[in-house]
Amino acid sequence: MREVLERCLNSEMVPKSSVLKTFRDRLWILLPLVAAGIPPLMIAVTVARYGVNVPFWDQWEFVKLLDKAAARQLTFMDFWEQHNEHRLVFPRVVMLALARATDWDIRYELAANVLVALGVLGMLALLIERTVRPVAPVMIPWLVLAASLSTFSLTQWL
Numbered sequence: 001m002r003e004v005l006e007r008c009l010n011s012e013m014v015p016k017s018s019v020l021k022t023f024r025d026r027l028w029i030l031l032p033l034v035a036a037g038i039p040p041l042m043i044a045v046t047v048a049r050y051g052v053n054v055p056f057w058d059q060w061e062f063v064k065l066l067d068k069a070a071a072r073q074l075t076f077m078d079f080w081e082q083h084n085e086h087r088l089v090f091p092r093v094v095m096l097a098l099a100r101a102t103d104w105d106i107r108y109e110l111a112a113n114v115l116v117a118l119g120v121l122g123m124l125a126l127l128i129e130r131t132v133r134p135v136a137p138v139m140i141p142w143l144v145l146a147a148s149l150s151t152f153s154l155t156q157w158l
Helices: 002-010 016-036 036-048 057-070 078-081 087-104 106-132 137-151
Strands: none
Touching: 016 036, 016 137, 036 106, 036 137, 057 087, 078 087, 087 106, 106 137
C-alpha cells in the first residue's frame, strides 16, 4: 500500500496535492461515520450486559393486561386505556406480542428499544443526507455523528 502511494506521489501525472486531498477528504468523511457507530454499540453492549429480567416502574401496570390476555378477556378498551396523558395502543400490542413470544422477558423489550433507536438514527441520517447535500455535503457525516450522539446519549437510556 505504501509503495502504491509513493508511486502516485512521485508520478508527474498526478499532482501531490490531489492525492493527499483525496485521502484527507475520505478521512474527513470516514472518521465521523465510524465514530457515529460507537454510541449505538456502547448502548447495545450496556443493554446486553446489564439488562435484567425485572419489570421497572410503569411496567408493573402491564401485569393487568397480561392477566386479561391469559384469561382471553382482552378488549379494544384494554389497549385504548389512557396512561398518564397518552393512549399507548401500538406499544401495548407490541409489548403483548413480545411478552407472549418470550414469556415476558424484559430483556427482549430492551433489545426492541435499541432496534427502534437504530431505526430512528437511520431515518435521521437519511433526512440529513437529503436536506443537507444541496447546501453543505461535507457536513453530512458530522451531522450524522451529532444525531447518533443525541439519539444514543447515556442520559436517554439510563
